[in-house]
Amino acid sequence: MSGSYTTVQGDTWDLIAYRKLGSTDYTDQLISANLEHVGKLLFPAGVTLRLPEIAEKPNANLPPWKR
Structure with a gap:
């Protein structure tokens, strides 16, 4: 999934990663794609972020509360 996302007031990196990329495990990739922020x-509200292309799935070996 790649593209862009425009923030709403109160968004956080991990919340965006979870909602738009499917997992908080992608937070680092999201930040790396938007270093200016x-x-x-x-x-x-109103900040446009680039959504990274996700090449790998989150580590399934993590305990359930970290997936």
Whole structure:
């Protein structure tokens, strides 16, 4: 999945990764694709982020609470 996403007030990196990429395991890839916003913890509305192309699935060997 690649493309873009426009934030809503209160979005966080992990919330965006979960909702748009399917897992919080992709948070690092999402941040890497948007380094100009790396200092943000909470997003204001209207920030356009690039969604990375996901090449691999999250590590299935992780315990359920980390998947």
